[in-house]
Amino acid sequence: MARxxxxxxxRTQLSEHVWDMNFEPTSNVVDVYIGYLRNKVDxxxxxxxxxxVRGHGxxxxxxxxxxxxxxxxxxxxxxxxxxxxxxxxxxxxxV
Numbered sequence: 263m264a265r266x267x268x269x270x271x272x273r274t275q276l277s278e279h280v281w282d283m284n285f286e287p288t289s290n291v292v293d294v295y296i297g298y299l300r301n302k303v304d305x306x307x308x309x310x311x312x313x314x315v316r317g318h319g320x321x322x323x324x325x326x327x328x329x330x331x332x333x334x335x336x337x338x339x340x341x342x343x344x345x346x347x348x349x350x351x352x353x354x355x356x357v
């Protein structure tokens with residue numbers, strides 16, 4: 263999905279590419295794994311990256327993906343600053 267951000271990928275395309283298998287129309291394996299991905303990728307953020315395009319498939323939203331990257335970078339910086347403050351409080355030294 264990341265290689266084709268912004269493009270709708272059908273359940274058939276995903277199953278054949280990811281699992282190298284012929285798509286069984288009654289199978290929900292793609293839907294289940296999209297759910298797993300959403301829990302890992304979308305859950306921490308208010309803007310979903312994985313979009314369902316009803317009747318067509320799934321798409322990785324490039325704009326939302328950039329927003330997630332920015333938020334993750336900001337969180338990393340904030341965590342590093344908090345670690346410095348905690349370290350300085352425990353050692354009595356200012357970093």
